Each structure stands twice: as structure tokens, then as C-alpha cells.
Amino acid sequence: MEEKPDAGALSPEQQEKLRQFKIKTRMANEMYLRAHPEVEMLTSDFLRDVFLKRPTDIRQFAADYFSDPDLPAKIGFRVEENAAVNI
Numbered sequence: 001m002e003e004k005p006d007a008g009a010l011s012p013e014q015q016e017k018l019r020q021f022k023i024k025t026r027m028a029n030e031m032y033l034r035a036h037p038e039v040e041m042l043t044s045d046f047l048r049d050v051f052l053k054r055p056t057d058i059r060q061f062a063a064d065y066f067s068d069p070d071l072p073a074k075i076g077f078r079v080e081e082n083a084a085v086n087i
Contacts, residue, residue, distance in 0.1 A: 041078045
């Protein structure tokens with residue numbers, strides 16, 4: 001029985017272009033995250049609260065967490081605190 005070529009498969013050239021795109025995207029993402037430490041603080045604090053409180057309605061919990069008017073100040077404080085520790 002003869003195998004049919006996979007019409008959806010990428011050619012070697014396409015695979016290389018995709019690989020390069022993935023590398024560039026990861027590098028750009030890493031540079032962005034290094035320039036914005038508040039993103040890591042925001043996600044780690046959110047996940048810490050999720051694991052500690054284990055809410056039954058995660059969507060409502062997330063909505064409440066991210067719409068908290070004090071959140072920018074809290075995250076800003078944590079970023080400054082973390083920066084002071086790393087000096």
C-alpha cells in the first residue's frame with residue numbers, strides 16, 4: 001500500500017521559517033517581561049491567591065481580583081519591594 005503525502009505537512013523551508021519565528025517571538029516576549037516586572041508580580045500574586053483561597057467560582061474570583069481598584073498600588077509596591085531586595 002502506497003502512502004499518500006501529507007498535504008498539511010510543512011516543507012523544510014516552512015519548518016525553518018516557523019522555527020525562526022518562534023525564536024524571535026520568545027526573545028521578544030522575554031525582553032518585554034524583563035522590562036515589565038509587574039507582569040510577573042501580577043500573575044504570581046494572582047496564582048498564589050488562587051492556590052491559597054481555592055475559589056469555587058474561578059471566573060468571578062479572577063474578575064474581582066483584576067478589577068480591584070487597589071491592584072495597581074499593590075503590584076507597584078511589590079515590584080518596588082522586590083527591586084529593593086535584589087539590590
